[in-house]
Amino acid sequence: MPDHDSDSLLNRQTKRRRVDIGVKRTVGSIASSTAAATTATTDNIARAKAAIFSAMNSLSSHSHHGSDTDSMECSVVQPHGGPGVMTASDSESKSNVLRKLLKRANSYEDTMMPFPGTTIISQLLKNNMAKNGGGHERGERGDRGDRGESGFPGSGLSNASSDAPQEDACSNSSQGSTPQECLSPFGRPPGLATFDIERLNDEHLRAKRARVENIIRGMSHSPSVVVPAASRHERDHEMDGDREMELDCPPPQSQQQAPSSPRGGEVCGSSSSSRENKRKQRLPQQQQQSFTQLVCQRKEQKQEERRQLKLQLEDMQKQLRQLQEKFFQIYDSTDDSEHTDLHNDINNDIGNMSEDSPARSDTGGDDRGGDDLRSDNEMSDLDPGHFLDRARALLQEQALLADREKPRREGLGRSKGQGGPGSSMHAEGKQLAETLKQELNSAMTQVVDTVVKVFAKPPRPTPQQAFPPLSIPPERFPTAVNGDNPNFHTANQRLQCFGDVIIPNPLDSFASMPGMPGTTNDQTEALPLVVRKTPSEHHHHHHHHQSSAVGAHGGHHHPALHPSSLSASMGFSPPSFRHPFPLPLMGYPFQSPLGAPTGGYTSKDRSSPDSMDLSRETTSLRTKMSSGHHMGHHHRSCSPAHPGSTAESLSLSLIKSECGDLQDMADISPYSSSNIQEGLSPNHLKKAKLMFFYTRYPSSNMLKMFFSDVKFNRCITSQLIKWFSNFREFYYIQMEKFARQAINDGVTGVEELSVSRDCELFRALNMHYNKANDFEVPDRFLEVAEITLREFFNAIVAGKDVDPSWKKAIYKVICKLDSEVPEIFKSPNCLQELLHESYSSRSSPLTKQEISTVVRSKEIPHWNTGVSSKSNQVPLM
C-alpha cells in the first residue's frame, strides 16, 4: 500500500497548498499598524514610548527624537550640554554655588533656630505643595523662559532647575561681582576658614546638592497626575497612528461574529473599516485602566513619600541640633570664662544672621535676588548646602566671638600691647574654627550622603522612564554579580545619580535577585513572549514530561519560588525602593536595597514566571519579535525587555511598587492575575493548550479576554495566534495520520472510527496539549476530534487529498466546532484552579457547559481559496 501514514508524504501532498481557512483573518486587526507600519514600526514605537515616558517623568527629557541612544541619555542634571549648562568658569560657579547655598542656609536658619522642629519640614512641604499645586515651575520662574531651557518645553522641571540657578548666579556674579564677594555671604572677612571648607567641599556639595534638588523636585513633581494624561495623549497619538483602524469597531463580542460571516469579509462590508473599529478600542482601554490605576497609586505613593520625607527631615534636624550642641560643648570647653555670654551671643548672632540674610539677599544684589526667588521656589529643598551653611554660620559665630574675646581679655587682664595674647587667641580661634569646620563638614557630609543615598535608592519611576531600561540581560550577569559587594552598587548608583538623574542601576535589579543562578529563579529577564520549551522536554520521554511539566511549569516552580525570591529580595525590594526613608539616617541601609532601585525591573521580571531559564536555553531562544525589539536597542547591553513593553512594564511595576506593600508584592505572583505582564509565560502556553481543547480557532478578542493578565500588543497577539496555529497544525497532522492509518488498517466506514479517551489518537493529542494530563479534557473535544478524523477519513477515501487544498474543507468544518471556553480560563489563575480541580476529580460545571454542543454560528470568513464546492458534505454533523 502507498505510504498513507507517511508524514513526509502527507506534507508533500499538501505541499504549498494554502488552505486558508480564513477564520482568523480578524486577528490581524489587533495590531495591524498599517498607518505607522512603514519601516520602523518597532523603532518608532520604541521611540514613542520612550518619549511618552519621559513625558511622564515630567522630567526634562531632551526630546527623544534623537537616536535611541541619545534618548537614553536624557538626564536632569547633565553637567554638560544640557540646557542649563554651566557656562561660567569653574571657580565662578563654585563660588556662586556656595553663595547660593549659604543664602539658602540663612533662610533656613531663620526659621529653624526659633522653631527647630518645624521649619524645614514645613518649608519643604510647603514648597512641595506649591510645586504640586502650581505645578508649573516654569511659570514661577517665568523670567527664565528666555533662557536656553525654553527651548525644551517638555522639561517642566528640567535641567535648568539645578544647574541653571547656578549658572545664573555665576554669570551674573562673574559680570557684576567678584568671586570673593560671593564667598562672603555673611559679610565676614574672607580670610576666615570658610573658604577652605568651601574649596574642599564645593564640588562635592554641588553634586550632592544637585542630586538632592533633583530628587526633591522629582518627588514633588512625581508624574502622577499630570503626566499620565500627557503620556496618554502621546499614546493615543501613537495609537491613532498605529491602529487608528481599530476604533469604530464593534465591541469585542461582535468580533466573533465578524469572522462568522461566511465569506469572510463580506459581512464586514467595508472590511477595512470594521477592522479598524475593532482595532482601536482595545489597547486604549487597557492602557487607560492601567493609567488610572497608576494615578491612584501614585497619589498614595506621593503621600507616603511625603511622610517619609518628613521623617527624614526630622532626623536631619535632630542631627543638626546635635551638631549645634556639640559646637556649644566644644566652645564651652574651650572657653569657660565667657560661658553665658557666649551662648547668648551665639544665639543672638545666629538669629541676627538669619534675619539678616533676607535683607542681604535683597540688597545683595540683583544677581542674587533673582536666584533667591528661584531657589526658594524651585529648590525648596532639602539642600545639602544647608548643612554646610549651618556649619559655616556656627563657625562664623565662633570667629566673631573670638574677636570679641580678644578685646575683652585685653582690657581685663592685660595692659600690655595686644601682641602675643591677641594673636594667640586669634590663632586659637582659628584652630577651633578649623576643627569645628572639619567636624561639621564630616557630619554634614554624612548626613547629606545618607540623604542622597536614601533618595537615590528608590529609583523613581521617572528616571527609569526617562532612561529606558537597558538592563543588562541576565546572561551577562555572571555569578559574580550576585556575590558582588553592595558597595559596588552603591557607589555605582551614586555615580550615576551624580551624573544625571538618578539612574537605576541595571545591575542592581539582577543583583537583587536571589543568587543561585541555576536554581529556581524567575526569569531575570522579561521574556517578551514566551519561554521556549526546554530541549530536554523535547527530547525526553513522555514520562519525564509529565512530571517535569507539572513541576517545572506548574505548581512546583513558583510556589517555591515566590516565597523565596520574595523574601530574599523583600528586604530591599520594590517597596523599599519606594520607601527607603525609614532607613536610619546614618546607617548603611543602602546596601541591601540594591535590588530596590530596579525594583521595578525586579518585580516585572519576577512577573514573568517560572523557568529559571538561564539554565535552560530558553533565554537564548527568543521569538522573532522580541529579538527584533532588542535589536532596536541593543546599543547598550541589550535590554532584557523590548522597549515598548519595558516602558509599560515599568509603569506597571511602578504601580506595583507604589502599592508598595510587601504583601502586595507578595501577592503578585508571576502567574497570578493582578499582575499584568508583558510577556507570555510557559504557563500561558500551557493554558493556551488547554484552551485548544475548546477552541481551535480562537479569535483575537477571545485571546485577549482569556489572557487578560497579559498586556496585549501585536507581538503577543501574534504569538498567541501562532501558538494556536501550531496547535492546529499538530492536530490536523495527527488527524490525517490516523485517518490514513485507519484506511491502511482496512477501516471502511467512518462508523468504525471513534475517538475515545484511550485511543491512540487521543493520547497523542492529549500528550501534546495536556502533557501533565492534569486537565480533564472536555468530551466535546473528543467529539470534535472524532469529527475531524472522520472528515479526514472521508476525504482521503474519496481521494480528495489529491487536491492540494483538500484540507481546506475540513478546516472549514472544524472551525465551526469550537465550543465556548469555560469562564474559568479567563482567570489568570485558572491553571492552578483547573489543576486542582482535576486532581480532586471535579464535578465540573464547566464541562457541562462545554459539552453542550453549541456549534456556534461562527462562520468561516473567507474561504477564498479555490476548493469551492467539492467538500460541502459535512457528514458527521
Add this chain to the structure above:
DNA sequence: CATAAACCTG
C-alpha cells in the same frame, strides 16, 4: 504594503 494563515523546516 501589510497581515495572517498555511505550509515547511529545524
Add this chain to the structure above:
DNA sequence: CAGGTTTATG
C-alpha cells in the same frame, strides 16, 4: 514550538 516562506486577501 519558532522561524522562515508562500499564498491569499484587503
